[in-house]
Amino acid sequence: MARLNIENINQHIVEAKYAVRGELAVKSEEYRAKLKKGEGKDLPFSEVISANIGNPQQLDQKPITFFRQVLSLLENPKLLAHEDVLVKSLDYKVDVLERARWLLSNVGSVGAYSASAGVPAIKGSVAKFLERRDGFKADPAHIYLSAGASSGVNTLLHILCAAPNSGILVPIPQYPLYTASLAVLNATCVPYYLDEAANWGTSLATIKEAYESAKSAGTDVRAIVIINPGNPTGASLSAADIKSVLDFAAQEKLVVMADEVYQTNVFVGEFTSFRQVLLEQQKEKPGKYDSVELASLHSISKGMVGECGHRGGYFDLIGFKPEVEEQIYKFVSITLCAPVIGQCLVEMMVNPPKKGDPSFPLYEQEFSGIFEGLKKRASALYDAFKKMDGVECGEPQGSMYLFPTIHVPAKAAEAAQKEGRSPDEFYCMRLLEATGVCVVPGSGFGQKEGSLHFRTTFLAPGTEWVGSITKFHQEFMDNYR
Amino acid sequence: MARLNIENINQHIVEAKYAVRGELAVKSEEYRAKLKKGEGKDLPFSEVISANIGNPQQLDQKPITFFRQVLSLLENPKLLAHEDVLVKSLDYKVDVLERARWLLSNVGSVGAYSASAGVPAIKGSVAKFLERRDGFKADPAHIYLSAGASSGVNTLLHILCAAPNSGILVPIPQYPLYTASLAVLNATCVPYYLDEAANWGTSLATIKEAYESAKSAGTDVRAIVIINPGNPTGASLSAADIKSVLDFAAQEKLVVMADEVYQTNVFVGEFTSFRQVLLEQQKEKPGKYDSVELASLHSISKGMVGECGHRGGYFDLIGFKPEVEEQIYKFVSITLCAPVIGQCLVEMMVNPPKKGDPSFPLYEQEFSGIFEGLKKRASALYDAFKKMDGVECGEPQGSMYLFPTIHVPAKAAEAAQKEGRSPDEFYCMRLLEATGVCVVPGSGFGQKEGSLHFRTTFLAPGTEWVGSITKFHQEFMDNYR
Numbered sequence: 001m002a003r004l005n006i007e008n009i010n011q012h013i014v015e016a017k018y019a020v021r022g023e024l025a026v027k028s029e030e031y032r033a034k035l036k037k038g039e040g041k042d043l044p045f046s047e048v049i050s051a052n053i054g055n056p057q058q059l060d061q062k063p064i065t066f067f068r069q070v071l072s073l074l075e076n077p078k079l080l081a082h083e084d085v086l087v088k089s090l091d092y093k094v095d096v097l098e099r100a101r102w103l104l105s106n107v108g109s110v111g112a113y114s115a116s117a118g119v120p121a122i123k124g125s126v127a128k129f130l131e132r133r134d135g136f137k138a139d140p141a142h143i144y145l146s147a148g149a150s151s152g153v154n155t156l157l158h159i160l161c162a163a164p165n166s167g168i169l170v171p172i173p174q175y176p177l178y179t180a181s182l183a184v185l186n187a188t189c190v191p192y193y194l195d196e197a198a199n200w201g202t203s204l205a206t207i208k209e210a211y212e213s214a215k216s217a218g219t220d221v222r223a224i225v226i227i228n229p230g231n232p233t234g235a236s237l238s239a240a241d242i243k244s245v246l247d248f249a250a251q252e253k254l255v256v257m258a259d260e261v262y263q264t265n266v267f268v269g270e271f272t273s274f275r276q277v278l279l280e281q282q283k284e285k286p287g288k289y290d291s292v293e294l295a296s297l298h299s300i301s302k303g304m305v306g307e308c309g310h311r312g313g314y315f316d317l318i319g320f321k322p323e324v325e326e327q328i329y330k331f332v333s334i335t336l337c338a339p340v341i342g343q344c345l346v347e348m349m350v351n352p353p354k355k356g357d358p359s360f361p362l363y364e365q366e367f368s369g370i371f372e373g374l375k376k377r378a379s380a381l382y383d384a385f386k387k388m389d390g391v392e393c394g395e396p397q398g399s400m401y402l403f404p405t406i407h408v409p410a411k412a413a414e415a416a417q418k419e420g421r422s423p424d425e426f427y428c429m430r431l432l433e434a435t436g437v438c439v440v441p442g443s444g445f446g447q448k449e450g451s452l453h454f455r456t457t458f459l460a461p462g463t464e465w466v467g468s469i470t471k472f473h474q475e476f477m478d479n480y481r
Numbered sequence: 482m483a484r485l486n487i488e489n490i491n492q493h494i495v496e497a498k499y500a501v502r503g504e505l506a507v508k509s510e511e512y513r514a515k516l517k518k519g520e521g522k523d524l525p526f527s528e529v530i531s532a533n534i535g536n537p538q539q540l541d542q543k544p545i546t547f548f549r550q551v552l553s554l555l556e557n558p559k560l561l562a563h564e565d566v567l568v569k570s571l572d573y574k575v576d577v578l579e580r581a582r583w584l585l586s587n588v589g590s591v592g593a594y595s596a597s598a599g600v601p602a603i604k605g606s607v608a609k610f611l612e613r614r615d616g617f618k619a620d621p622a623h624i625y626l627s628a629g630a631s632s633g634v635n636t637l638l639h640i641l642c643a644a645p646n647s648g649i650l651v652p653i654p655q656y657p658l659y660t661a662s663l664a665v666l667n668a669t670c671v672p673y674y675l676d677e678a679a680n681w682g683t684s685l686a687t688i689k690e691a692y693e694s695a696k697s698a699g700t701d702v703r704a705i706v707i708i709n710p711g712n713p714t715g716a717s718l719s720a721a722d723i724k725s726v727l728d729f730a731a732q733e734k735l736v737v738m739a740d741e742v743y744q745t746n747v748f749v750g751e752f753t754s755f756r757q758v759l760l761e762q763q764k765e766k767p768g769k770y771d772s773v774e775l776a777s778l779h780s781i782s783k784g785m786v787g788e789c790g791h792r793g794g795y796f797d798l799i800g801f802k803p804e805v806e807e808q809i810y811k812f813v814s815i816t817l818c819a820p821v822i823g824q825c826l827v828e829m830m831v832n833p834p835k836k837g838d839p840s841f842p843l844y845e846q847e848f849s850g851i852f853e854g855l856k857k858r859a860s861a862l863y864d865a866f867k868k869m870d871g872v873e874c875g876e877p878q879g880s881m882y883l884f885p886t887i888h889v890p891a892k893a894a895e896a897a898q899k900e901g902r903s904p905d906e907f908y909c910m911r912l913l914e915a916t917g918v919c920v921v922p923g924s925g926f927g928q929k930e931g932s933l934h935f936r937t938t939f940l941a942p943g944t945e946w947v948g949s950i951t952k953f954h955q956e957f958m959d960n961y962r
Contacts, residue, residue: 008643090563308592
């Protein structure tokens, strides 16, 4: 055959779009490298702000001390022979040592492969967490530790997508992992729009409409993805909304994929899990929900943990047939196992120091410090957006993002077209060039025809960068008015 | 649709086979759990020996001290404020601290996502390693850090497989990652047999034959996989053999995937990289090899590093068009990045302490201790196989495995058939039940019609388990004679 080229390689990869790390991200990294080398004198900014990725520790978020102390002992268990030094000179509390010993007794070496679906004792801790959170017993046999939630999503979509007409209902706007993975798998994305006017809530009528129209177009709709709290929107669903999604899934025999990685990033309302509502309903109305298949995903990358680089997460299955779980097991075994250090972080996320434990006071202080810090930054950014001409933004509800609407002048849309860009891409590119602030155009997540947005994290410290967005925006508007 | 079942899920996953962690492995884990709970009184063994997976640290191999000391500091950088305590009370040398500081200055937090293709400075270290190893400059821009070599293989096969008739030449016997991934991708595996009589060497005539016959059957053969040193065979290819594969690839415009994860596990002969031979040839005969596309893979899971659980590795590309590399970049960016701690281990693997560094003496002692230990164990196992009636085994050459041929009596083959198993599966199942030793049947890797093998690692300590295999084998043969 000919050398590999854009036309003869796997076209499903060529078709996949993943804006979060696309052209803008690449350009921002080039700026960063230039500045690092001291070559950025000609740039109108002195720092690149990566507001495009929910990557807390790249910016200002510090890791939780308890977690990292335990990890240091897991990496170098020889330190455990120096208990005295650790406690007296290095400020390690005894519960840090205990946790490390317990994990090592179950993991062996963190340098060894674990069982394919994860270390059994860690799956046990996840089960206990689910019991505490939801009030219903959980079975570790149906818990799978994964390399972040992304890898869990990849596994589940691989199992679900059997043919090009296999369809998955995906919220729009959405985290582009879903559309990108479906493109790679050559399956059908069935978009349903979230309701911006209702704080990006889920409308069952819209879901039904999307479902019916896909069905009549010949799509075999197999599952519905719910991102709760939402990414990029931050919205948390009420128990009633969750129930209505489950009712619909039960009626149409759809698998429910509940992406709940932002479950602790909630400022407005509270997080209710799909698992809890499903198990409550199963108890209340025996029989009606027996056939519902629910996969819930969680991650160490978000929340106050923010340990993205360690690639840890899990998914929990309810209602899947054993013959299907066998295939899931086989699929995950081909990639051997999730990173073991990431698995250990999952254990600590679901089983953090408790009141009365020596490490608890610092843990609590760090945890709530991060939470309050995020809330404050979200508000500051929101306040800035409110003041901007041509920008509309809902109140921050959770997750790590704001997703404002922008209205750009017609001239800007024309200029964008000349560059072969959508107007939101054009806006974000100019923003990056002028300020060093990297955000993601709304088209990367999907948006209603005719509406324009961008997604920004509120993770970056300080207010200077917010000011630079305000200033840029004013100039942009004046320029193209 | 109906609930998910074995018939309506993705059939390509159902078709994939992955024996390394299949039925035998699952059963062995059940035994292990039983023994751990103290419930194994009825079992004829007191310990499960996992000789099915190349998982050094699950067994006896200790991690390299330098690596783990650095990792402990990366996980808890606050320790670096206590240089005195580290050096005087905890035996950390100054080069450990220096390395940790250097890595942190380039990585930031190990809890942050890195750039999609890996931390630039770590790719720089890999490039320097390739230069030292092969004598030719390397460009970090074409190096991609991955979650073990498996994830690199997954990426490359995703790009290569464009249609069901996209074919990849795969050695048989092989590590089943290749056949399993090709099954999942719905592409065509084009097997070529290695020559057991010539110490499992690569025969170009056999490769050509496989290629031509696939081509005439309508397969669009796109790449050739070479596992060098071999898994499960341990064989190292000579520079001449490598050259002949490259010649063939150049002539037929095949991408070469060189899986070189066992490059330091070599007892007989020496490792020569595909990269070195290709660059030598390009220099010697300008033009002739310009179109060759080579992807070389390496991993922290094998060798004297043995850090499987940390999921680290890289692949390096030569001759790929920029438009293709762009798609590779996009594909890896969808899974965000390889585990950052694993990336740091890659850095230390390719840039270990050097002569004169304070950590060098211990590093060298540990490294050669592991190497010699593996060699001794391989010999002991080989000696045992030589003495067994009905077993033939080549001299250990490298990697972590022996792959003996077994000749079982006709009655055993009949008994196997009654159980619906192949004779080698039957043999391995009986071995597990009788001794607690878990090996993988040759059919899991592929073997010539009519021949039977099993693969065993030589990682387990002691000689007791070897004795138990010998005893079992004798009884098995007597039983079915």
